[in-house]
Amino acid sequence: MPSSRSSKLTHIALAAAIAVSGAVAGTAFTATTAQAASSVGGTISASEVMVRADHWYRLNVQYAQSGTAPDLDGRGYRPDCSGFVSMAWHLANSENTDSLDSRSLTTRVAKSDLQPGDALDNDPGDGNIAANGHVILFERWIDKAAGKFSYYAESSYVNDMNYEVDYINGGSDGYIGGHPASEYFGIRYNKIVQDAPAPQPAPVVPAATTGTSVYHADKKTTEVFRTGSDGQIYHSYYTDGSAGWSGWQVVAPGTFTGKPVSVYHADKKTIEVIALGTDKQVYHSFYTTGAASWSAWQLVAPGQFTGDVRAVHQDDKDTTEVMALGTDGQIYHSFYTTGSAGWTGWQLVAPGTFTSLNTVYHADKKTIEVIALGTDKQVYHSFYTTGANGWTGWQLVAPGQFTGELRTIYQADKNTSEVVALGTDGQIYHSFYTTGSAGWTGWQLVAPGTFTSFNTVYHADKKTIEVIALGTDKQVYHSFYTTGANGWTGWQLIAPGTFTDIHGTVYENDKKTSEVFATGTDGKIYRAYYTTGNPNWSGWAAI
Template identity: 35%
Template sequence: MHIPKTRRGIVPIIVAGIVSSMVTLVPAAAHATSSVGGPITSAEMMSRAQLWVDNAVPYNQDASAPDPEGRQYRTDCSGYVSMAWHLSDSLIVTDPAPLDFTNVDGSPNTAYDFGIGSFTNLQQGDAMAYPHQHIWLFDSWTDKATGDFNYYAESHPGTNAHGPATSTANIYSDTLEGWPTSGYVGLRYNNLAQPSSASTPDADSGWSVYDPNTNQTTVFGMGSTGKIGFTTGAGTNWPNWSEVSNMWLFPTTAKPTAVYNPDSRTTFVFARGTDGSMGVSTRADGASGWTPWTEMNNYWKLVGDPSAAYNPDTKTMYVFARGTGGHVGFIQSVNGGRWSQWTDVNLSWTFAGDPHAIYNPDTKQVSVFARGNDGSTGVSTYIPGASWPWSNWAELNNYWKLAGDPSIAYNPNSKTMFVFARGTGGHVGFTQSVNGGRWSQWTDVNLSWTFAGDPHAAYNPDTGQVSVYARGNDGSMGVSNYIPGASWPWSNWSELNNFWKLGGDPTIAYSTGSKTMQVFARGQGNPAQMGDTQSVNGGRWTQWNSVNLWWTFVGP
């Protein structure tokens, strides 16, 4: 369609919020679950946008129309997006700020939104702004591989609000809504409410992390010079590796771990320095770089690598690590505040392996698991209100002795916690607990493979399955899936293709935006490249590919 190239919202009477007429329509029966200017889900945004489509609200810069609760918004492109986002004002797309979706230079106005980077990161409820001219709402992909999508918009005089049934486009077109595609910027509302499945990871932390707000995954690796590198991307689009920060050195055997905080919209990465201290670096959504590494106090010296877990109910970040005395300690930060002192979880066990922690959204508890000196697996759970909040270490039964560290995955549908680990015979076994109840006996996942590395498990919310991945004795990567109702619930181990031989253990990241499971691992060789393979909607795995060729790695 052709859109006259007039600047929307520049009439002074409109900027002042005064309009000459009001459109009468029947508000939707459903009431908002959000408040004005408060957190709102993408689903509610689309419901609000659909109201004006259902009532054929015409484009008019000099009129207003109600939202589902009767609040009036200007009936042009920017008023429409303001209504869908449930903002307190009808913003504009013209200068000057502050009531503008973008700044004078076209960058996101962080009072309301932040940039999403590549248009392939678009997710429901995002806005596409052509600075100082036009704005509209992204609804959903109809074929992400080809770039096809549908959207909502108030386009120009003579047209009504239109929605996904009739509004389709392609991000690779030369123009979108009549304006050059190259001039657009993708925006995400900075008070977007994430569903619990996006804000609560279903596996323990690793050296990759998914950000549901930007729909991007960040992968970390240990370079041969003792620096930690990262790349952030989506799908197969990986930028060059860069250093997280050059202020620290790390032992080449160290494994970083990363966690996303959905409340502060910040990614945290933790790693053990060469002097045994623990460092943290952070990056907020939309930030161009990482903060300098900061020591998380010097009261403990660590001999192992960290695991982290975030409790969204108490807004508390926990980090666990094994100290020089073999005890597992923790440190915590509430609401982004100062880190506590390192403290023993409790003193009843000593450990040969590194801890792994996870938050259970049903019991509202954080639990930490670790391999004891005798090869058994212990668990301790945080119990708020107790005189000492951590329970005594309890053994997850004594039928297995472990040769490696555990991996944890949680299935929120069945409320089942799974713990996986490699036994002394090289097989991967599991134990499980339903609704916080008693742990089952350790059992082989199946006996068709033996493994040289530790497993890593993940839950896929689209297939409803927990899968476990591990590096076989021949360097290939195997996967087994839990299939409820089968005579034996675990599928046979299958190879994720044989084009790579692996020199390290995997880490897993699942993208809720693209429904993609990605497995990352270091190839053989020292140093070596980082590779990944991925599966969309539970489908066939791609070939292993180098994440990119700009760095070589010695770890993880």
């Protein structure tokens, strides 16, 4: 019997992961090459078979023994178990369970020798289609020694497309996909080729570009992402109770420019990482609780972009939005909603040219705000509220002159969105909007002091907004505002140390802890944290 059944988004994260010698290996695709390479009836790689299979799984193609459903290129295949395998292998016709076991098409293999893209069939090729014939597509070994594996199947009128984990002997009930495990035999498409395992990169010191950090609440894990000196995106993570931070690991092969951004999709227990490829297109990779690895990089939608990319999750719609600055200086968005077939094409937020941007989700109003720095150095906003016909035009937040990055944060206890910006005088200002007010406030100085970069974090337990800033002396300071206080505190040193950038911030709600990550002058990333009840921030420690 199946030991688990995956949700659609959970398994999208494994769409192009393949197994080599019983261990999971990343796909050899890069951010710019993850497209179909086979022709109908031609040679096909195992990873492409998985991408094609996942296409039907993502769409939850309904089971039927007549009619057709399209593959990635629009070619129709019969949407039953054998038609699905025919589609995944990119065959010329929709074969049946009997004809798939033909030596002109496949070769029998021992079940212990199954490789990604092989199939398990229970209908010997004798010219008679068995009434109980069934075939499933083998994905990978999870634990080869134990016989544990994963597979895709177009199952039945009841289950349609599904992805399951089972044991080659059928586990406790002796069945795989509703049929006796002992009746299955392995077959391998004669024109399939296995992908070479992706080489494991040597650890690298992250390059001096800003990155991102995110908290995976379901796993109680903090993730930090970084663009490596080789242009690849790396991550390091710490899970509550573990011995320490992991080493730097490649998310998935691909080369990128600038900083990645990350977002946590709580509904699906999924972290998304968004990055700008060297081809100026925007890609995403994601990890879902229970997945064996990160997904391969996948194109969000075709388009040319430069500089800032941002992401936000709209909880009430279970939608992740990505905002990007086009090469024309305008801001575009693409979004993915749970249950949809994929990301939308890029759509213009509203006409206007800008140099940087950020986003915030105002939960009380079910509104996404895009905050952008205009070419006139003033800060504007455009917003979309659930149920509206579209985005508003750009509106000035408040008069003022600013430079560089913008930061946004939502203070849930006050139903307030804050925008924090670096003035042309090097000081940090904020403006805020609270549900029910007439509009955004004018810009107000957080506290006197000059800085080069900054970030923000909301400490929910203390109802406190913190601004974390890099001083001109390369040390990191913080100023905070707590609900009910008369104003912001003066700037206070977090802990001694010299840095080049504020890398990211995270709030761990289960530990009531705010974390700050900063790039040291030695190129390493350091962490400091504050937990409710402690008198001060911790010292800096390399992750």
